[in-house]
Amino acid sequence: xxxxxxxxxxxxxxxxxxxxxxxxxxxxxxxxxxxxxxxxxxxxxxxxxxxxxxxxxxxxxxxxxxxxxxxxxxxxxxxxxxxxxxxxxxxxxxxxxxxxxxxxxxxxxxxxxxxxxxxxxxxxxxxxxxxxxxxxxxxxxxxxxxxxxxxxxxxxxxxxxxxxxxxxxxxxxxxxxxxxxxxxxxxxxxxxxxxxx
Amino acid sequence: xxxxxxxxxxxxxxxxxxxxxxxxxxxxxxxxxxxxxxxxxxxxxxxxxxxxxxxxxxxxxxxxxxxxxxxxxxxxxxxxxxxxxxxxxxxxxxxxxxxxxxxxxxxxxxxxxxxxxxxxxxxxxxxxxxxxxxxxxxxxxxxxxxxxxxxxxxxxxxxxxxxxxxxxxxxxxxxxxxxxxxxxxxxxxxxxxxxxxxxxxxxxxxxxxxxxxxxxxxxxxxxxxxxxxxxxxxxxxxxxxxxxxxxxxxxxxxxxxxxxxxxxxxxxxxxxxxxxxxxxxxxxxxxxxxxxxxxxxxxxxxxxxxxxxxxxxxxxxxxxxxxxxxxxxxxxxxxxxxxxxxxxxxxxxxxxxxxxxxxxxxxxxxxxxxxxxxxxxxxxxxxxxxxxxxxxxxxxxxxxxxxxxxxxxxxxxxxxxxxxxxxxxxxxxxxxxxxxxxxxxxxxxxxxxxxxxxxxxxxxxxxx
Numbered sequence: 100x101x102x103x104x105x106x107x108x109x110x111x112x113x114x115x116x117x118x119x120x121x122x123x124x125x126x127x128x129x130x131x132x133x134x135x136x137x138x139x140x141x142x143x144x145x146x147x148x149x150x151x152x153x154x155x156x157x158x159x160x161x162x163x164x165x166x167x168x169x170x171x172x173x174x175x176x177x178x179x180x181x182x183x184x185x186x187x188x189x190x191x192x193x194x195x196x197x198x199x200x201x202x203x204x205x206x207x208x209x210x211x212x213x214x215x216x217x218x219x220x221x222x223x224x225x226x227x228x229x230x231x232x233x234x235x236x237x238x239x240x241x242x243x244x245x246x247x248x249x250x251x252x253x254x255x256x257x258x259x260x261x262x263x264x265x266x267x268x269x270x271x272x273x274x275x276x277x278x279x280x281x282x283x284x285x286x287x288x289x290x291x292x293x294x295x296x
Numbered sequence: 297x298x299x300x301x302x303x304x305x306x307x308x309x310x311x312x313x314x315x316x317x318x319x320x321x322x323x324x325x326x327x328x329x330x331x332x333x334x335x336x337x338x339x340x341x342x343x344x345x346x347x348x349x350x351x352x353x354x355x356x357x358x359x360x361x362x363x364x365x366x367x368x369x370x371x372x373x374x375x376x377x378x379x380x381x382x383x384x385x386x387x388x389x390x391x392x393x394x395x396x397x398x399x400x401x402x403x404x405x406x407x408x409x410x411x412x413x414x415x416x417x418x419x420x421x422x423x424x425x426x427x428x429x430x431x432x433x434x435x436x437x438x439x440x441x442x443x444x445x446x447x448x449x450x451x452x453x454x455x456x457x458x459x460x461x462x463x464x465x466x467x468x469x470x471x472x473x474x475x476x477x478x479x480x481x482x483x484x485x486x487x488x489x490x491x492x493x494x495x496x497x498x499x500x501x502x503x504x505x506x507x508x509x510x511x512x513x514x515x516x517x518x519x520x521x522x523x524x525x526x527x528x529x530x531x532x533x534x535x536x537x538x539x540x541x542x543x544x545x546x547x548x549x550x551x552x553x554x555x556x557x558x559x560x561x562x563x564x565x566x567x568x569x570x571x572x573x574x575x576x577x578x579x580x581x582x583x584x585x586x587x588x589x590x591x592x593x594x595x596x597x598x599x600x601x602x603x604x605x606x607x608x609x610x611x612x613x614x615x616x617x618x619x620x621x622x623x624x625x626x627x628x629x630x631x632x633x634x635x636x637x638x639x640x641x642x643x644x645x646x647x648x649x650x651x652x653x654x655x656x657x658x659x660x661x662x663x664x665x666x667x668x669x670x671x672x673x674x675x676x677x678x679x680x681x682x683x684x685x686x687x688x689x690x691x692x693x694x695x696x697x698x699x700x701x702x703x704x705x706x707x708x709x710x711x712x713x714x715x716x717x718x719x720x721x722x723x724x725x726x727x728x729x730x731x732x733x734x735x736x737x738x739x740x741x742x743x744x745x746x747x748x749x750x751x752x753x754x755x756x757x758x759x760x
Contacts, residue, residue, distance in 0.1 A: 112533035119540035134483040192408035194419030200342035206627030255332040285549030286704035
């Protein structure tokens with residue numbers, strides 16, 4: 100086969116594609132093991148019972164989630180099965196309200212509203228305890244989700260999406276679990292720099 | 297004109313119609329950034345956004361189908377195997393899109409149950425359509441695939457271009473099935489979602505438009521099949537050789553292991569190569585033919601496709617693809633800038649080129665001329681480039697003020713959005729959006745009227 104024969108390039112295209120596809124399948128098997136809940140990069144759903152922090156690691160050169168002691172969500176410790184059910188419900192709320200079409204998750208979404216990857220860890224919630232009259236961060240988040248129009252953050256307001264109490268708790272659980280995922284340092288500098296408004 | 301080409305015209309007309317819906321909802325999305333109270337409590341940003349990106353997928357998909365149904369009888373010398381099913385499903389497809397659009401506007405969301413995902417919307421970017429509609433889209437694509445492969449079987453012959461297209465039908469149908477499941481784990485969900493968005497849209501679509509443009513170039517410039525097929529194989533090899541593992545640049549920050557930083561960064565940095573090859577060959581072809589053709593609009597849109605794909609997909613993609621920079625640019629308006637340019641260059645320009653090819657033959661025009669298409673070309677491309685530039689300014693401001701020095705929190709997000717450079721970007725984006733919209737109106741008018749009025753310098757061919 101000569102290079103000006105299309106069959107020469109066809110053979111190249113087929114072999115390249117097959118090799119790359121095989122490599123992708125191998126990497127996918129390895130990656131899925133790492134990102135399954137309870138894998139090396141994604142925590143088990145019962146992490147919602149723990150205190151979660153986000154700390155810069157000199158060893159890895161990036162921020163990483165660090166798990167602390169017991170910190171039950173809404174005052175209740177959940178089994179792995181109960182936590183998985185709650186997370187599943189939270190994902191349904193996120194999809195049914197099309198959260199991704201305003202917000203972003205791990206940077207993927209619509210860019211109109213803040214990224215929610217580490218929303219649980221956002222220092223702004225400290226101020227929201229007073230604004231919502233709640234005693235805890237999880238309660239403040241739930242109250243905000245149920246009535247965002249009453250607690251407008253700035254000129255770009257979140258609409259009231261008729262989120263019920265159960266749905267709000269499931270969504271907060273989801274955000275707490277997601278904040279414990281090792282996202283290779285994304286978003287950068289999270290919470291380590293204070294912005295002057 | 298064959299039944300297949302009659303169906304193609306319907307698909308291309310529907311594509312142009314939904315291109316209009318995409319443009320209008322895009323303009324609406326831009327307004328929310330300027331006036332956050334715009335339609336508040338009535339129709340939110342998310343709805344406009346869903347309409348904008350979903351109709352983009354739909355109009356391009358319809359454009360591809362129109363293009364393929366146009367060329368199929370010419371490639372095989374016979375009608376598609378299942379033309380009756382395709383004709384029936386066209387109307388089902390259009391009706392389903394209209395019903396879904398009505399649900400998006402009037403229902404908007406539902407309770408957090410599986411029923412909402414089946415009936416109202418699925419809340420996953422690009423594939424928000426409820427499952428019943430997704431089943432319909434899958435059925436339409438299955439019939440589309442059957443018509444491509446089945447027609448080759450019926451004709452008992454196949455060309456190189458149609459062989460590539462036939463093989464490409466397998467991942468085109470299979471990857472769309474990722475539009476259905478609800479996966480609780482966001483990391484796993486995004487892992488597979490990117491197979492849908494990157495491998496389906498950016499790989500199988502890229503191959504499909506490559507086949508369509510190969511057929512278009514043969515018709516427009518009389519380029520030999522041997523040359524076109526050689527280049528098509530090179531493009532397929534480079535697109536899939538770089539793009540399959542280039543998928544890794546979407547796996548930097550979703551919880552996946554950090555080896556994706558190196559793999560994704562390297563292979564996605566190579567992704568502009570096939571697009572550069574396309575530009576080189578477009579310049580070569582244009583030079584050989586001294587820019588002479590009987591269908592200048594189609595020829596210019598084909599050139600815009602080559603350059604737009606390279607600049608929008610290649611250069612603008614490369615700009616943010618290395619993880620060191622992507623860490624700051626990911627999820628900002630910088631990404632939006634790249635997305636607009638890439639989709640426009642890679643697919644939209646190609647579909648518009650086919651619209652003019654089909655129009656010339658359907659209206660039996662010896663040459664397609666007149667000022668209308670030039671104005672549409674200038675306004676659409678000028679508006680698009682202006683929007684892309686504006687979003688780039690806004691995105692860079694966001695990357696710097698929100699991420700690099702802001703700390704990526706809620707307060708940092710607000711500071712970035714209120715920054716003067718960001719504000720400048722979103723205002724100019726709206727201005728160029730108006731320019732783009734004006735271009736769409738001229739384009740639609742031109743496609744409707746070209747060759748039907750005496751003022752057009754077009755000579756009708758003798759009747760068959």
